[in-house]
Amino acid sequence: MSVPLRRSLAIGLACSALFAGVAHAAGSIRAVGVENEYANVISQIGGEYVQVRAIESNPNTDPHTFEASPAIAREMAAAQLVVRNGLGYDTWAKKILAANPSQARKVIVVQDLLGLPENTRNPHLWYKPETMPKVAAAVADALSSMMPEHRAYFAARVKRFDASLRPWYEGLAAFKKQYPNTPVAVTEPVADYMLEAAGCEIKTPWSLQAAIMNGTDPAPQDVSKQNALLGQRQVKVFLYNQQVTDSLTQSFLATAKQAKVPVVGVYETMPTGYDYQRWMMAELNALRAAVSKGTSTTVLH
Template sequence: MTRLPRFAPALSTGLLVIAAFACTLGTAHPAAAAGPIPAIGVENEYADVIAQIGGPYVSATAIMTDPNTDPHSFEVSPRIGGRIAGADLIVENGLGYDDWADKMVRAAPKSGRIVINVQKLRDLPDSAPNPHLWYDPATMPAVAHAVAEALSKLDPGHAAYFQRQEQTFDASLKPWAEALAAFKKDYPDAPVAVTEPVGDYMLQAAGAKIMTPFPLEAAIMNDTDPAPQDVATQNALFTKGTVKALVYNQQVTDPLTNSFLELAHKHGIPVVAVYETMPAPGYHYQSWMLAEVEALRRAVAGKISTESLLKPVAH
């Protein structure tokens, strides 16, 4: 199950836009021999990793960046079409999450371009139910390695630099891994409720027990009507005090998810915000993930809510 239905309205317009750029730019454009490599991370968390690996030898930008907006209302524009058409390296999520971008990339082929599809990189089937791969601790080391290899092909003269940056990036993930392991040890099977599966990979890595029926998560994610019995089950998690926290998608709320938030507040259940794009310019991927685990710990250990990460947490 994916977000694709929410993206569908923008696809036809976007393809016309990108096709126009493809006609303008042509299809035989090798990677630039000099200057920073133009690269795109469709979601800003991927752009951040590209920038960390590429350093001054890459100009990495993101398409989806705003933590204050619903990413599923995103619409393409000629400016975005031009950026995609000109990129030598593109990282996209896959699993239908950013299918519009994949279509635009294929509509504007460019000689020498490298496209990293994270779903394919992780060897995940199209039926994988949760597309929010950046919360999985196994994802970004694989992305960093693939990016380092891609940049080395595009700019062989700086291959040693890209490899060192990959090693530095991997080492920088250690505090997050340690925080996940510590939470799992200190609060095994901590029961939590969620609104969507946005943070589920992280919760599973932390050893938390997700009590929300997955069909309810999927229905909210896909903007379909959930089964009444699943809503009743979710409500009971709050009224009976079954869960230690509610983990909710801060970027996408509706009357149903707001009702869950209200119930959580009413019954003293702390709330933890998760995101589909990196929440503030002051974060890097590593500090964002660490902040999420720390927020989860505060919720479970001290009943303290973190309903927004729009300001970076100091470490």
């Protein structure tokens, strides 16, 4: 999900514990990944030379209800490197950075790395296979400009990171070849980029996906269409946003269960215990299990 109207910059204390009592290692670069998957990539590239903080990191909450505390604002203002998504997903972070300008701070906006216009309708860029190699390269460039003596170190870690994504890419290609044009239904466009890369045909109307993502009431005909997709088994799997399950999503889940359509819960926020590569593989494996075996995966362990 991603819409500015569902986000707020209210000042609260809910997330201040993320940064309380944290000491930064001497000589290291202070970095912030607004979304924890980006923080994870910063850490993988920067290694011992970065101290990284992830702000949106709770996979059990709706990231659209996030409230930035004063502690978070201070942490971001002090950061030397920030990576944020863009496309309206983290507008609150953009406002904090604008209110605390620094010529020494480097800010990487993933939307800009990919050359995407503001009207790009799906902001969940981390599910896009080409995203993270570009993020990793940009992070290495930024770190190298701050620590040129470690340029080779950062370059080597980018090379290792890129190689570690090959199993995911190969898995996507294999799925596309083995299960071409697999019809699927979704609630929101959380994993749409991955589904498209896997050759799936997303049958849910975009207008329904957008309404659920934006927290608005979907058109009755779209709800009827979705219920037909599930109830008449016109799709092989139903993927829903595991972090946000309202009454409409629950009704779709009930319809899918009754029709014996396997379901897969996908995440906006990287689950605890994963790095980015293993998270993407886990989501792809859940999709494969649903299509090949009819197995549902509602929670990644």
